[in-house]
Amino acid sequence: MNSSVIIFPGSNCDRDMDVALKKFGFKNKMVWHDDDKLPKSDLIVLPGGFSYGDYLRCGSIAGKSKIIQSVIDFANSGGMVLGICNGFQILTETGLLKGVLQQNKNIEFICKNIFVKINNSENKFFENIDKDVLELHIAHNEGNYFCSEDELKSLEDNNQIAAYYCSSDGKVDDKSNPNGAIKNIAGIFNEKKNILGMMPHPERMIDKYLSGEDGSKFFENLIRNLK
């Protein structure tokens, strides 16, 4: 399986993602934002970080960069696209995913482990995963997911909500919402479920000694589903 990670000026989770993808069997290539063509890929990843210094709005400048049109074309033809953290923000700015990531409700940069409950596993990202509550890591200032009431309804009706912030035993409540995201939303899909954007970082949870291994479950499962 071939994957590509796009590097923007200010990306800082690109190398972690590269390590994670390779660890679980992807042949990964790093792609510079100023290129206009993507290598042959089964998965494109927009990594976390602070592309273009978060100028204007998080992800807005990256959303107009040269490589993005190829990513949009790839996604629209059914290609698998994963956006983590800043990558999720970029996906909303391109219009590939609905809504927007606003500043955290408490105006604080949040860096901690959280739990998410997978809401829809009828897609290649989560199909066959043997755990429905994952412990992952978040590190963001703008992770407060927001969309209009109509958009929220259509996300719910089409089962496009990928994961909710929850407690360690899977309870989705206000207490386990770290950033004020509407309905505790941690990640969403597009309508066809080939694009996933989420704030939590699975690539930071792939080592049993350093972190935890719930990210490993995500990547192991993903490559199995893509084969």
Added chain:
Amino acid sequence: MKIKVIVTLKSGVLDPQGKAIQQTLNGMGFANVKDVRQGKYFDLDINENNEQKAKHSAEEICKKLLANQVIEDFKII
């Protein structure tokens, strides 16, 4: 031609920075400040002599980049 653009959060969208500023002002003794909404201001120098054309360009620019219309409104002045 110089065009000024103001981008603000739509009413009803939470503005935590505005809220923090309002609370700080209240704490400083400006007890009469009921609400603060923070926004962004842009000075565009557009190479165009016709005001209508320049404003039309500015509108496109706002829609395509300067404002995210999911949560923001823009005003061209």
